[in-house]
Amino acid sequence: MKIVSLDPRVNRSSINETEESVVLKKLDQFQTYEVFAQTKRGVHHIHVGSVHAANKKIAVLFAKEQYARRGECVNIWVVKTSDVATTEYEDSDIFDTLDEKTHRNPESYKVLDRIKKYKERTSK
């Protein structure tokens, strides 16, 4: 129950439905760029996804079309995925903070006690 196309554009372009299929070769769709978008001035750019593009300029254009269609963006960066260095999730213990590293935390500095004791000592 196949029908004749109802799309005037399809009919105009006389597309052949039985033609041999094209086969896209490797890299036909190019490499990818990672996209970083800033929602307003003053905040960090945030990674929002990636785009396939032949070069940086096209990547910026595609990133704008893909990730900023509704005015939630004031600036975009793109960077080749292959230029990004990352850590591995399986090594995520490198981010663990040890309990004894209290010297990194502001709460571990208690000057008031010392000042109080000093005042008690000297006022006698």
Next chain:
Amino acid sequence: MYGNAYIDPKKANSSLVEGENPEKLAEFEARILRGEKIEPKDWMPAMYRKQLVRMIEQHAHSEIIGSLPEGTWITRAPGFRRKLALMAKVQDEVGHAQLLYNAAETLGKSREDMINDLISGKSKYSNVFNYPAKTWADSAVIAWLIDAGAIVNQLANSRGSYGPYCRALERICAEESFHLKYGHDNVVFLATGTSKQREMVQDALTRWWPPIMHFFGPSDKDSIHSETLMRWKVKMASNDDMRQQFLNMYVPKIWDLGLTLPDPNLKKNEETGKWDYTEPDWEEFKRVINGGGPCNAERLAVRRTAEENGQWVRKALLKETETYVTPLS
């Protein structure tokens, strides 16, 4: 069949975890149980990867093929504002496909392979798009109700376990609210218009109802893999549950407009709280999804031609030094 986990019926009896390292599997499942997401380079069972690739890829194809029946009406949309709105919607849908192709790519299938599998007919896409959009009212019904179905499915899947898919779906869901409102607006405009306009929208609704009932796919609650896929948060709700959710949300809205649906058995069962309906014709569904629908050949031919026509430009732009690495997410 939108972003529904697909189970190979021939392999119905094999286990999804056959040959997997039990320790790694336990770790993987514990992570999901804790509500953590799986990221691209994490260890994952081969079948988890396979099901997700198939599901996300089909979802991407559905977005891109789904823009074709609606795209038909861009040149003939009634009025400039509707033309602009429809162009924006179609651009969104193509954008959804890009996001989803990227998510599937992080699992190791190249974009070229996905496009090849689409235009050769190897990969599937949502069956509803093998039907034609005969009138402007069809485009309104599609934008309202097919998108509504897609939202039910996408919201469920956005709570799944695979990080890149969830992130893509979050962006997609945000845009769908415009599609839904745009579609509803168009249906309401026709339904509250002249008798001819009402007739047109009723006719479109009557024709689209069977494909809409097919939208979530056949019942899969008895599938032996469902339990594993749900534990892995690949499948987030049964096809029947999603269909029920859709009926519950939209049938009252359709009836509220004084429109009718071509199923005499359709009614909410006050006892069970669920909707009763005539079982959809799953033979028709199978026939159409396997290539026998009115528009299958045209949809693929349009897509194939687009790839063909653009190929010389891409070839001219391709640098010899180009290398491919998997996108980060």
